[in-house]
Amino acid sequence: MAHQHNHDSHSEQLDCTVEEKKNKKSAKNSNCCSTDDDVHSDDDGHNHEHNAEGSTFKMFLPAIISFLLLLVAIAFDNYIPQDWFKGYVRLAWYIVAYLPVGIPVLKEAFESITKGDVFSEFLLMCIATLGAFAIGEYPEGVAVMLFYTIGEVFQTLAVSRAKSNIKSLLDQRPDEATILEDNVPKVVKANEVSIGAIIQLKAGEKLGLDGELLSETASFNTAALTGESKPDTKIKGETVLAGMINGTTIAQVKVTTAYNDSKLSKILEMVQNATTQKAPTELFIRKFAKIYTPIVVFLAIAICLLPYLFVDNYVFNDWLYRALVFLVISCPCALVISIPLGYFGGIGAASKNGILFKGSNFLDSIANIQNVVMDKTGTMTEGVFKVQEVVIADEFQKDEILKMVNALESQSTHPVATAIHNHVGEIDASIELKNVEEISGHGLKAEINGKELHVGNFKLMDKFRIQYDIDPNSIVYTLIAIAYDKKFVGYLTIADSIKEDAQVTIDKLKAMGVKTTMLSGDKTNVVQFVANKLGIANAFGDLLPEDKVNKVNEIKARNETVAFVGDGVNDAPVVALSTVGIAMGGLGSDATIETADVVIQDDRPSKIPMAINIGKQTRKIVWQNITLAFVVKGVVLILGAGGLATMWEAVFADVGVALLAILNAVRIQKMKF
Known part of the structure; x- marks a missing residue:
């Protein structure tokens, strides 16, 4: 339950509006982004990191103080002979140990009651711990709050560490x-x-x-x-x-x-509107607490008072003791620690593999994904242009033609020229260019050895009435036509290459029973070509940002959970709208990375099925811990209500189960995915 409360606060921070994040001064002073303690942006645009170790130490400081005071008190109680540690001195010592970790929870319980949420997990924890003090079990009262605080700090660290690796700037526009x-x-x-x-x-x-x-x-x-x-x-x-x-x-x-x-401002506005449509995911414990907490409280009251009507030798203190033992047993210490640690372990395992989850709820969400919708450029393809194919007629010497083309393209600053240069290599200095001319929207021409060389698109061929025997529309890649001495020589195809692990990604997703869809702003025939090559069933091209949003809404209308994977600013609205938004963090835009729920640091699409698998394993471990906690507690609760369990059994049901759950939770860190 501690985990859920902590997550809710981070959800509010992660759902800050775009406008708040765009205003650096506001973001600095806003509660909305108050947990970004490790990275801030100054008004001059330069980021600086706070002392992470000092910040972490401050978070653990209340728990450290309580833990040290508790250890000393237990030593005085059991191991160090003395006469002074008793009565009010002993009580005062334990109260001092309780306050650093107890005051925040007492405050939360009070605020929940004032807001109408009487039976919160905070109230149960307060009653149980104060009840432990009432029956003289001071160490247990301190320990329960101590474990709660540690669990909450772990969850806070999990979110903060994930967020610290994500670019903080949202707006693509320069200042x-x-x-x-x-x-x-x-x-x-x-x-x-x-x-x-x-x-x-x-x-x-x-x-x-x-x-x-x-x-x-x-x-x-x-x-x-x-x-x-x-x-x-x-x-x-x-x-x-x-x-x-x-x-x-x-x-x-x-x-x-x-x-x-500007157009970009409109896209960012869409991000903001799409974010408001994302409903927060509630974990099972939060939902269960609404029923569990009032039942436990009323049962404890019943255990204390009802026997008065049925028992002849009713002794109030004895039945109060049973009721408070019942409350201590029912205190969700195992869940308080093991659940956030389970999610923390999942986030940690993902981080070690270059996958950043912004919150533990996204581990739950990604485990249920039914349809992975992905962008093409920069997601399934490299986002870097390369020469794919060189087709030169047999009557010409391929190497000589490429050297001349490379020399001519060196006169251009177009990225296509860079791709050709990277493919051919160093420019041949012996080639002499004359009358170099750039024909806008068509290409380049020059004289070499007294003959004209034309390099450009097929409009250039048409302009100079150079005959060619291919249909440019039949080739999906960008075409660079070549003519020498007014004869069509051949062409180069230049395109974005498919990532090495793209095929493995699609195969793994299919094996997991996850559907795949590709949406892109690129040409439809290029998108279809890539989709067919990878085996993606549904693919759509020539899409504007709003078209992508509509396509994802169509999928969601079929009651399918959707993960969208993208890297461009135009992907940010649909990333925010999807059940789980995944951003490619290496080359991805700031807006998309900030909006996404999951960030893949190295841009490898094979991390998508890995992230889903980590989510499934994390959920499995968390539910194992939930089952363990409730089964053991259920048995001991019955014994406690019947007077057969003392505070020692209560401690075992609480702390012992918590330790077992912790051992189970850390397993995920050692798993291979």
């Missing part, structure tokens, strides 16, 4: 922009840039506002924003969007949309 005033660059706050201003965008810099390209041409990496795997070359007058990353040349953009009205 600053460089604008031109009288042709002089000036750095200003991005939200202060007005419509009509001219932004100067350096190579590799991210655009902060939507606008119109003023430069003749510029290549943009749009994968994080649109999901499109092919780098997008824009020409003068075309629209460019916030979140796009400029290529290798300086570009100028005229702002056409206010900072808060």
Whole structure:
């Protein structure tokens, strides 16, 4: 039960609105993100880490104080002969030992009662521990609260450590922009840039506002924003969007949309709205407590008072003792420790394998996943362009043609040129290029050895009336056509390659009985090609962010639990909407990583079935502990009610079962997945 309470508080923190997280100053002072003690963002955008060891020590400090005082008291009671440790001195000592761990729970119980939730787990714990004091079993009263506090700290650490490995920035938009005033660059706050201003965008810099390209041409990496795997070359007058990353040349953009009205802002707003649709997952213990706690309290009252009506030699203190023993036995110490430790173990096992769970409830949720919906680019594919195939007619020498193409493409800054260079290798310095010309939207041409070389798309072939004998539409990859001396030489295919473990991922998911679906903003024929190659039954391409949301809603309407796996900003809304959102953390966008429930650090899709398996094993161990605790406690409760069990049996039913449950819980750390 301690675990559930602690999880609920973290759920509130994890469900902070996007707007709160976007405002760094607000986030710093907001309770919503108060547990991010290990990592904060300063207003200048630089992160610094707090002293993690000091923070952890502070969390354990109340338990350490209580534990030390308890050990000393037990030593005085049983092992160190003396005359002074008795009466009020002994009581005062145990009260002092109780207060560091007891005050927070007493406060929670009081607040729950004032809010109308009378029979909370906090009330039961308070009655049991105070009852132990009332019958003189001071060590038990302190120990129960001590175990509770330790369990809660473990759960807090589990969430905090997972969150500390996740990028804290949500918004893809840069805080600053460089604008031109009288042709002089000036750095200003991005939200202060007005419509009509001219932004100067350096190579590799991210655009902060939507606008119109003023430069003749510029290549943009749009994968994080649109999901499109092919780098997008824009020409003068075309629209460019916030979140796009400029290529290798300086570009100028005229702002056409206010900072808060950009396409990216709309996507982030969708993230916020989708997050509000995610219902919190309640663990079994929390639900059971609503029934268990009042029953136990009323049974204890009945054990104390009802015998007065039926027993001739009724002695109030004797029956009060039985009732309080009953309460001590029923105190959920084993559950308080073993359940959070079980989930902590699951989170730890996942972390060791490069999988970050933001909360223990997602371990439960992922164990029940029926349909894994995934993005293509950066999730099942590398997100890096490579030459896939080289097709050169037999009448030409392949190596010589590739050397000439490489030399010509060296004149371009387009990512496709980089892919060709990586494939061919070093540029042949002996090749002399003349009359190099870049034809916007088509490709490049130059003279080599007195003959024209054309390299570009098939529109370039059509423009110069070069005949070719293939159907470009029949090939799913990006095509680079080559012509030499006005003859069609062949073509290169350039594409995003499928990740090495993608096939293993799909095979394992199928073996687990999990359905698979692919959604992407990339071309439909490319998406279908990848899906067919991997054996994914359902695949859809040319999707906008809202289309992905609709597709996931369709699946959820069939009462299927959905895990969505993605890495781009456009994936963030659907990640938030799904039952379990999984982000690729290596190359993934900040928005998606922040919104996701699970983060795969190394971008390997094979970690998806591994995460599901860890969730299943964790749930199995937790339910073993729940069963163990209730069976043993049930037996001892009956004995206690009949006066056959003393406080020592109560301690065994409480602490002994807790220790057994802990040993079972740590098993998951040693499992291989």
